[in-house]
Amino acid sequence: MTLELRNLRKAWPGAGQPTIPGLDLAVAAGSLTVLLGPSGSGKTTVMKLIAGHLAPDSGEVILKGRTLTGLPPERRGVAMVFQDPLLFPHLTLAGNVGFGLKMRGEPAARIEAEVAAMLARVQLAGLGARRPDQLSGGQQQRAALARALVLRPDLLLLDEPLASLDAGLRDEMRALIRGLQRETGVTTLMVTHDQSEAVVMADRIALLLDGQLAQAAAPAEILRRPETEAVARFFGGVNFLDGVVEGAGFRWGPVRLALDRPGPPGPARLTIRPEAVLLHPGPGQLAAKVRGVTLLGTQSRVELALAGEPLTALLQPAAAEALRPGDTVAVTLPPAALWRLPG
């Protein structure tokens, strides 16, 4: 593990700001971990605690075996990129990107070479003499990334680096960050509130809810096997089935479902992602009534009633086109997609 947070605590006497009641988190060397959470969940506070802009009440930040707690920001080997580019307005692009190397006391010739190489990597080659206000928003954000990466920090912190960009630029920047991160192998912790962004970019997602680590896992794992209902709901889970596990099956009202991993018998709550619910014409496993269809863009949401219980499915818009409220459809809930919530 490169970065370890051990029982990190931060409370605010006046409230208003989210409290971190004791956070444990580990980030593997060379990985991109996304710290995900709704606004007000304490993500930015965690970033500030790691970067050293804020002192924890207790607990430790350990980077490459070195305890950072108590060290000032400039001596942590942690480079941070903020939501806004925050380029130094009185310096040129090259001056900005070379700032950290200059602070380290690198010789001028070396700084020049490293800056030129880094600018080329973020597609800003030849623009080194420009002033920040002569750069577009996307160029500024790439410059901010270059300014941090050129230092080859032990840890790169990205605080919602895409939030200030337009949708089109965001995809481009997302790919650039992911590409550069893989290429340089810099251990990265990125903060975002956007779960789709986290799923696309992360090697591992750490979901923060109310200052507590709700779950930390690979994106596919956290999507399909959420540890709590809150985690499932955060990722758009809407289907929660209350019933009783009996042997290898699940009794849900009048319906019996097959399970891959039933666990011990007794009352249980199951979840299934809406995109895993299969609808097909003609007779199927179960019969359900369509209650409504909403086009969401690239997908359509179909509200169903299955034996009186609500169930939501996400389909390709073309597949949902023919459905009308009141229609009866056949539904399959694949056993592999049914997940029993622990506890």
Next chain:
Amino acid sequence: MRAERLRLLAGLALALALVLPLLPLALWSLAHGWRFPDLLPQAWSLRAWGVASSAGVLGSLGLTLGIAAATTALAALVGLPAGRALGLHDFPGKRAVLLLLLVPAVLPGIALVLGLHDLFLRLGLTGSTHGVILAHLVPVLPYMVLVMASVFAGFDTRIEAQARSLGAGPVRCFLQVTLPAVLPGLLTGALFAFLVSWSQYLLTLAIGGGRVQTLPLVLYAYVAAGRNDVAGAIAVLYALPGILLLLGFIGRITGRDLGRVLRP
């Protein structure tokens, strides 16, 4: 094209407004007697400029410059942190502090002088240059602090956090990031501070007890003695720094340098 011409006109009007009041003074300084109905002096002389360039008057000029520079530097030293606190933070009593800051600027000068004189006497600060510098800080500080407060109100402290996380220690962060960012405001504040100190008469007279002879005191002595020619020459000297500073700063204030304004 019209905007260019308007700008040229405005520049000329400004130049006239600055120069016109000085014209009679300049004429007086070169006149060898100038009696009433004459439009211009009948005879010319450089005698007044001889007095104005004597060691006494030049020493006085140097002293005035030194006091204004020292006052400005001290005001910047206090104004930077004070303006930062007022501009960036909300704290109990902030409105009271702002109000108190404005008092010296609102109070009648004579009341301020009487109060300060009494205080400075008790502290043994009268009759000395450093006492005068301290006294000048009273009317100067409000300008500096309020200018810096408005500068810091628009300052994003995350840029400092950014510099720190890129490896800059607190001192280098201040010198290489914060200072360049607030420098235009600091220079504006310094301009005000310098000119306010430069134009103090009553305070210098009262606190200096006549032993600190700044240029306005010397100037007034010649006016009182009826030496209009010498007074004219010294007045020109006295007015120069303000005009030079304004010309130097006009670029910062309007966003372009004077040369570009005046070029057709």
